[in-house]
Amino acid sequence: MNIPETGVPRIVVIGGGFAGISFIKKLRNEKVQIVLFDRHNYHTFQPLLYQVSTAGLEPDSIAYPLRKIFRKNRDFHFRMAEVENINTENNTIFSSIGSLRYDYLVIATGTRTNFFGNESIAENSMPMKTVPQALNIRSLILQNIEKADITADERERKSLLNFVIAGAGPTGVELAGALAEFRKGILENDYPELDEDEMNVHLIEGQNRVLPPMSETVSKKAQKFLEKLGVQIHLETYISGYDGKTVTTKDGKNFETATFIWAAGVTGALLKGIDGEALVERANRYKVDEFNAVKGFQNIYALGDIALMETQEYPKGHPQVAQPAIQQGKRLGKNFRKMLKGDKMEPFTYFDKGTMATVGRNKAVVDIGRMHFGGAIVWFLWMFVHLWFLVGFRNRVVTFFNWTYSYINYDRAARLIIRPFKKN
């Protein structure tokens, strides 16, 4: 793997997501060697993936080279590889490019899409967890609209213009809102031969309200916003399958669609080699103590979405969103500094800064403690927060420019089919 032995403790980090990068940043000047593995050579800002899928942003606005983030870290090494296995007895990881010994291991692998064992959905739906997947969705949406424009068969045209999204969590809501705006701003102007009313956006949710993890107040507000945009919401509806043409539900509904986006769930991205008391099977997460150490191990830590820390306030673990991952990464980084000096580590405490979701132009909702708001001010706040947390100055500037341009012109500039989507 071409990693030198430098005589200092080697920390192997798996995953350059929010947790992994927050952790490594805190160790910039420490006498440790850090080896970061990720299957991509960039960090992905997942909260804005839906903007790539719906042609609002180019993919390079929400991704950032991992090597560049840590340019100033000394004794830092990045390897683009898939880590497959861990041997905890020999302190070794095994990856697609070979094996490596570690002194400390930090697992920050996040989650992967959960199809709940449904093969037809796994095979035929469009998941949205990575930049390539978001680009696939973008291409498919645009390809289907182009096809619809030249299709005389009414049934086929309707299927091409029928967009079905599974899951009304923040991702599903954001996608549905963006697609509904696409119909208003783009279809109307750029596809004069198409009837705007033939394009439908369906949002399907198993629970009895949209945004189930958020408060009922903002859930109602978000539903109103979506309905105003013309999104058709189907609550308490469970999807049973998708054969590539029709989404079927357990209560007997059928949705003919050429675009079915799966935003209905994630599950922990586990690695082979850690099980027993360390593994919480129902959630596919690693059980950690208040210092993020994996149960039963002294030199293995887990951070972010993959870690399950049971606390009084969060008996089922922290929510799988960006803030716990960032805060745990920072805390563990600071704790490593303490440990290297021989000081005691501090336990992790989560500071809940609130939860936001956007539905569309001037429409966003937020829960902050006992306060629940929605509207244009929250939408501007949502934009500010996302710009703030985007990695890289260039990405912030480009995204800000794109959003301002879209706001003024009602446009989605990245409507390009650069690499047509082909189903395998």
Ligand SMILES: Cc1cc2nc3c(=O)[nH]c(=O)nc-3n(C[C@H](O)[C@H](O)[C@H](O)COP(=O)(O)OP(=O)(O)OC[C@H]3O[C@@H](n4cnc5c(N)ncnc54)[C@H](O)[C@@H]3O)c2cc1C
């Ligand atoms: C579409 C979408 C929208 C979201 N929107 C929001 C939002 O609006 N607000 C919010 O707070 N949160 C949101 N989230 C959740 C948020 O992105 C996650 O909670 C956060 O990314 C968790 O950070 P993490 O570091 O634990 O994992 P991640 O950020 O997922 O990083 C994991 C990294 O590990 C790498 N990896 C995984 N397995 C391996 C392996 N075996 N070998 C090598 N590399 C590996 C992956 O490539 C990835 O880079 C969203 C998530 C998604 C998918």
